Amino acid sequence: MPSSDNGPWDAKVQQFHGGQDWARIDNFVEDFSVTTNAFGMPAPAMAAAVRSIAHSSHYPPADQEPARSSLARFLWPDSAGAEQGRLILGNGASELIDLVIRMAPAGTWKPGPFRTQYKEYERSARNNGLELLAADAPDKANVACLVNPCNPTGDYLELPALKDWISANVLPGGYVLIDESMQPWHSAEFRAHSLTSQHDYVRQMLDQHGIAIFVVHSWTKLWCCTGLRLGSVVCPSPDHTRAIKKVQVPWSVNVVALEFLDAVVADEAYLQKTWELTPVWRQEMTARIAEQFPAWECHGRPFLSWIWVDTKSEAVAQRAVDLAYAAGVPVRSGRPGYNHPTFIRLAVREPAKVDVLLGAWRELHSA
Structure with missing residues (x-):
């Protein structure tokens, strides 16, 4: 973008993003x-999305099905039935980031340890009245957000280091959002390296320390569908999922995006x-x-x-x-x-x- 041009962004109230x-x-x-x-x-999923226009005169399913169950099977091939109650879809990850931070405890907010990261977390924290701490501040925070792998810096924490960071930076009773939008690029074994696989750890952190861990995904990068707006969050418990659902605008994920998602998860x-x-x-x-x-x-x-x-x-x-x-x-x-x-x-x-x-x-x- 030319140096003097903000494009379509209102620099006084909006966070700048690329892609315009x-x-x-x-x-x-x-x-x-x-x-x-x-x-x-992906061509098959694009075709499914195009076909969905034919019934876009109807409301999307309020339970986000069958796309939500299909994504659950993608994330947890062997345990989707037990875990999908913790999964909810959103109109891009940005909607869910904002909803979770609105529900988070008041107090302080802290970013990940890298020199910079995706800015929607900071924007939402600021808009919701949290006190912003520096990444290298010694204090633990009520709310912490880490993008892993980190966009744009490319830094990455494997699971042991990620868990250490959570313990060192989040207060008891706090919320932590881990953005794994770029995690599926890791390899065919990405699930084993993802926090979504750490069911016992997430439950233990909630039960023993009151720390609620949310894993956020923007699916529009992996499947190159940013115009569709498609994200998800894996909550620490079904109760947290219902809390999001209570404040989420109805039908926030449209028919086209749901049909695309239902098809694309099968494109091995x-x-x-x-x-x-x-x-x-x-x-x-x-x-x-x-x-x-x-x-x-x-x-x-x-x-x-x-x-x-x-x-x-x-x-x-x-x-x-x-x-x-x-x-x-x-x-x-x-x-x-x-x-x-x-x-x-x-x-x-x-x-x-x-x-x-x-x-x-x-x-x-x-x-």
Whole structure:
């Protein structure tokens, strides 16, 4: 995005996000500014979503079925029946983030330990009157939020370290939100590395310490359907799920999104392609960036769908953003929202599209 342009965002009241530039670019080629799956929306699920338009004259199911049960089976193939009472869907993760933080205890709020993270948690905490603590503050908080893997920095805590962080940063009786939206990129074994698999631990933390752990997912990144607005939260207990349901606007997830979700969770071939090729394309991108711009520093785990790049210069970072925009391949600046003006964030994309982006940056060599 050009340096002086806020796009459609009202900077006085709204939190800046990427993903808006593509509609204003006449020569649009590819959107590198969002962390969606490089393989686009899965075709079978897209077809199901299109078919659903035929019965969109009716209300969506108030119980979110059968999509909710289908997602439960995706998350817990061997125990969906026992656990799905803790699962609720929302109009994107952002709706659920706001609902959970509205229900959270009053007092202090603390972000994860990384240098920055997805800002909707902070925005909601501020809007709901919580006192904001720094990530490195020694105090425990009433409400803590950690994005894991962290968007945009690419940092990641495995389960033992994640549990240690919760114990060290959340007060008894507190709420903790763990955002695992990018966790399914980990591998075919992502469930074993996810907090959603830790049933006994979550119950123990609630029973023994009163700490309520919520696991948030935005499904629009993995399945490249950000326009549909589709998220979920796994609550610490069915009572917490009902508490969300009590204040959630009825029918917040529309028919099209529900039909898409019900179909997409069965698309194993799409996920297998994601796990196989994303790390390959990401490694190729980082190697090409390192070759062309040896002073730049790439951050993030190899399985992630984006690269967090420190150009080491505010001027260079902004020039890279402007050149990419002009070439129809917008990237995310680290300046708005994240307040890291030397950084840019690049989505992993197919090599032919990367050619266009790197071609647009040839001018940086003479800068």
